[in-house]
Amino acid sequence: MPWQQKIPYLINQPIGVSFLDGTGASGVLCGASSGKLLVIKYLYQAQFALMQYDMYTIQDIHEFPPCPDQQPLY
Template structure:
């Protein structure tokens, strides 16, 4: 399914974003503003940044898969 059709269902969820230039990013999809998506990304320590990506930059957007563990793993 093209990312344009699934984007509204992904708002508020962790996503991976593939960009047309071969790079990618991940974070929480916060919303859509005009023809841009808004993604909050982790920087370091306790710092996060809200970044914008234009629709023309995006190749695909996918929701993170769930963890399928029968029991939690602790280290």
């Protein structure tokens, strides 16, 4: 499935974004608007930023996998 078709299913989910230049980013997908993918990214402490990535720079988007079943460490 082309990554553009994944957008409605991944809104409000953690995603990884791979770009055509070989770099990547991760955050929570907020949606898409005016040719941009909108992703909230953690910066530091309690600060977050809404990033706007041009769609023509994106190779693919992937949802985060679930955590493996493990015994709690606490």
